[in-house]
Structures are given as C-alpha cells and as structure tokens.
Amino acid sequence: MSTLTRARCRARAHPAAVDTVLAVGVLLCMVAGSFVEPHDPEGVSWGLRTPDPLSLVLMALGAAALVFRRRAPRTVLGVAGGLSVVESVTGDPRAPVAMCAVIALYTVAASTDRATTWRLGLLTMTVLTGAAMAAGPLPWYAQENLAILAWTGIGATAGDAVRSRRAFVQAIRERAERAERTREEEARRRVAEERLRIARDLHDVVAHHIALVNVQAGVAAHVMDKRPDQAKEALAHVREASRHALGELRATVGLLRQSGDPEAPTEPAPGLDRLDELAATFRNAGLQVEVARADQDTELPAAVDLAAYRIIQEALTNVQKHAGTDARAEVSVVRVGPHIEVTVLDDGNDDGHDPTSGGGHGLLGMRERVTALRGTLTTGPRYGGGFRVHAILPVEPRTSAASGGRP
Structure with missing residues (x-):
C-alpha cells in the first residue's frame, strides 16, 4: 500500500x-x-x-x-x-x-x-x-x-x-x-444443472445394467447345476452388461476431468440408433420386448436423441424390476408433426406393479429430461393392469422451429 x-x-x-x-x-x-x-x-x-x-x-x-x-x-x-x-x-x-x-x-x-x-x-x-x-x-x-x-x-x-x-x-x-454476483450465481446454477444431469445419467446407466446383471446372475445361479450351458450363457450376458455399464460410466465420469487429465472417451452418446441393441439386452434377460418405429429415420438433435433413449431404457428397467419375469413390454417411436412420441407399455402380470412406489428417481429423472427439452411426459397405470410411459419431445429446438416459417 x-x-x-x-x-x-x-x-x-x-x-x-x-x-x-x-x-x-x-x-x-x-x-x-x-x-x-x-x-x-x-x-x-x-x-x-x-x-x-x-x-x-x-x-x-x-x-x-x-x-x-x-x-x-x-x-x-x-x-x-x-x-x-x-x-x-x-x-x-x-x-x-x-x-x-x-x-x-x-x-x-x-x-x-x-x-x-x-x-x-x-x-x-x-x-x-x-x-x-x-x-x-x-x-x-x-x-x-x-x-x-x-x-x-x-x-x-x-x-x-x-x-x-x-x-x-x-x-x-x-x-x-x-x-x-450475477456471474457467481450463473456459475452455481450451471454447476447445479450439470451435477443434476450427470446424476440422471449415472442413475440410468447403473439402474439399467445392474438390473440386467441381477436377473442374469439369478438365472445362472438357478440353472448352474442342471443346465450349465444355459448358466454359461447367462454369465456371458452378465459380462456383456457389466462391460457396457463400465463403458458408459467411463464416458460420463470423463466429463468431470480437468484439462490436464487424460483425454476423455470420444464415443458418442447413445441414441435411438441403438434401440434394437437395448431391446436385445432385455430379451436376453428374459423380458419380452416388441419394438415398433414409425419415425421415418428422423434426424434428432443429440439432446432429444439421448433423452428418448434414456426414457426407453429407464421404462424397460422399471418393467424388469416391477412387472415380473413373465411381463411383456411394447416400445413405439412415432413421428407426429414437429414432435416425436415415445411410448412404453407393459401388461404388468404381477399384482401391485407401480414404479412410483419404489422410492427411486427413475420417473423423476425422465420428467426432468423431458422438461429440460420443453416436452411433456405422462406416466401412470393402464386400465386392466400394467403401466404406461408416454413422452412427447420436440424434433427441433423451439427457436429453429419458430424461425423456419419466416420468409
């Protein structure tokens, strides 16, 4: 001084x-x-x-x-x-x-x-x-x-x-x-949003793959003595699911690295192009899944594509956990005007099937993803049994859609 x-x-x-x-x-x-x-x-x-x-x-x-x-x-x-x-x-x-x-x-x-x-x-x-x-x-x-x-x-x-x-x-x-003060508040808000997004991704990845691992491990333990070939196949599915889980966890955690850390994975985020692969993992776990698509190969923004994939993944995971081993699930992806509609239905063979009563964050994570994209999400029991998840997501950002009609 x-x-x-x-x-x-x-x-x-x-x-x-x-x-x-x-x-x-x-x-x-x-x-x-x-x-x-x-x-x-x-x-x-x-x-x-x-x-x-x-x-x-x-x-x-x-x-x-x-x-x-x-x-x-x-x-x-x-x-x-x-x-x-x-x-x-x-x-x-x-x-x-x-x-x-x-x-x-x-x-x-x-x-x-x-x-x-x-x-x-x-x-x-x-x-x-x-x-x-x-x-x-x-x-x-x-x-x-x-x-x-x-x-x-x-x-x-x-x-x-x-x-x-x-x-x-x-x-x-x-x-x-x-x-x-505005910069600090904006920084805190961005950190909170990023933390929430990473938490949703981690929940989706862990819940999906760990549920599959749990089912396949149970199958392997049940048939280990009488049908060793089927037990080996179940263990192979366990290995495959765990490999996918580790890969997605590595990609998600890589976002948290500092600039001086090793280079993060460059594998693109999953989207609807991997829907058949996702359905196959559930079929291997014993869940009957049917997929119907009428989106005319629509090119979706990365955020919408990832959200649609995660919604289907979480919905099928809930079916696997809550609806029982004999349940059937139907997945449909339909392009309706400027939106894409994703629907997951199950017949809920077990009594008392209600994903909202598990105390988890699956449905909450779905709703946060849809709200962030300015879409709508409807979930609830079906008449006659089962559960329904229906999401409407915009194909294009609102600004682009609004400006597209101008001369």
Whole structure:
C-alpha cells in the first residue's frame, strides 16, 4: 500500500481531525492575507498593514464553523455567509473572510444534488457579491468584489464536480459487484444443472445394467447345476452388461476431468440408433420386448436423441424390476408433426406393479429430461393392469422451429 493510499484511509477514518486541520490552515491563510497590502500608497506593489480587529474575530469564527462542515453543511454555509456579509459591510473588505463561505459552499455542493447546489450557489453568490457592492466601502466594480463572485462560483462548481465523480465511481463499483454476483450465481446454477444431469445419467446407466446383471446372475445361479450351458450363457450376458455399464460410466465420469487429465472417451452418446441393441439386452434377460418405429429415420438433435433413449431404457428397467419375469413390454417411436412420441407399455402380470412406489428417481429423472427439452411426459397405470410411459419431445429446438416459417 502506497503512502498516499494510507493517508486517504486515515483521513476517511478520522474526518473530524481532517476538518480541524483544514480549519486551522484556512485561519492561518486568512490571518496572513489580512497583513498584506496589495496596493501600497507609496507605489510598492506589496506591503504590510495592520488588520482590523473585527476582521480577526470574524476569521476566527468562520474557521471554527468549518470544523462542523460535514455534520451540518448547510448550517455552516449560513454561518460563514453571514460572517462574510458582516465583514464586507462593516469590516475591512480586503480581509479574505469569504474563504470560509467558499469552502462551506464546496462542501454543500459535494454532499447534495445538483439542483440544490444551483439554488444555494446562486443565493450565496448573489448575497455576498451584492452586499459587498452595495454596502461596502469600496466601489462596486472593485476587484475584491469581483473576486467574491468568481470564488463562490468556483467553490460550487468544484463541489458539484466532486459529487458527480463520486456518484460515477460508486455506480461503476455497484455495477461491477452486481455483475460479479450475477456471474457467481450463473456459475452455481450451471454447476447445479450439470451435477443434476450427470446424476440422471449415472442413475440410468447403473439402474439399467445392474438390473440386467441381477436377473442374469439369478438365472445362472438357478440353472448352474442342471443346465450349465444355459448358466454359461447367462454369465456371458452378465459380462456383456457389466462391460457396457463400465463403458458408459467411463464416458460420463470423463466429463468431470480437468484439462490436464487424460483425454476423455470420444464415443458418442447413445441414441435411438441403438434401440434394437437395448431391446436385445432385455430379451436376453428374459423380458419380452416388441419394438415398433414409425419415425421415418428422423434426424434428432443429440439432446432429444439421448433423452428418448434414456426414457426407453429407464421404462424397460422399471418393467424388469416391477412387472415380473413373465411381463411383456411394447416400445413405439412415432413421428407426429414437429414432435416425436415415445411410448412404453407393459401388461404388468404381477399384482401391485407401480414404479412410483419404489422410492427411486427413475420417473423423476425422465420428467426432468423431458422438461429440460420443453416436452411433456405422462406416466401412470393402464386400465386392466400394467403401466404406461408416454413422452412427447420436440424434433427441433423451439427457436429453429419458430424461425423456419419466416420468409
């Protein structure tokens, strides 16, 4: 910290001491000026003279009033202006008592608005200059009278300039602080959204593959002794499901790496092009899955494609966990106008099939994905048994769709 900065900090911490030092300095300047004779009668440019006792008293009172200029600026201006009028009318008009009024006017201008500065500045200038010209012993056109006019104008202008600069600096500081808060809030929001997205992906990957691993492991344990060939096939499916789970987990966790970490996997996110592969994994686990597509090979945005895949994956995982081993599931993907509709139905052979009662986050994750894309999701039991998941997703972003019809 520089010496000037330290001095400013100390001055802000002790304003009364600063005003006292200023008052003493102004008093010394006024007293020194009262002994100077600017026009010596003998032809010398400068000389000495004996000040008027009344002027010395007025100087002391004016300097004492400046000590309180921050606490009561308008009162101090009134006192200093009155003392200057008295000095101009009854005392020695060459004594610079008006210096106190100039400093008081500067303080008022620096601490109030511009309209008030104009009113008080013009009033002070008119009263002091008019009193000196009309009632003073010197001619109205004397330079001492014109000096009062000039110095009061300078005091008001300087104070208004300081106030404007302070307001400008304060506005810049507040704008910078507001921008910093906005950046921090935006960063926190983005982090929260990214954390939520990663949590959804991890849930979908783990829930799907671990459910398959659990089913196939149970099959292998059941037929290990009697049908070892079928047990080997089930274990092969366990290995395949775990391999896929590790691959997707590696791709998801790779997003969390820093710039200096090894390069993250570049495998694209899964989409509807892998729907048949997804259905095959469930068929291998014993779930009967039928897939019907009428989307005319629509090119979907990456976010919509991934969301549709994850919704089907989670819905089939819920069927596997809740509907029983003899359940049947139907998956349909249909293009309807500017939307694509994804439907997963099951017949729910087991009693009490209700994915919403498991306490998991599958349906919540589906709804968050659909809401993020400005789509709609409907879930609920079917009449006669079973469960239905129906999602409507926009094929194109809303901005693109809105602008496509313009000429």
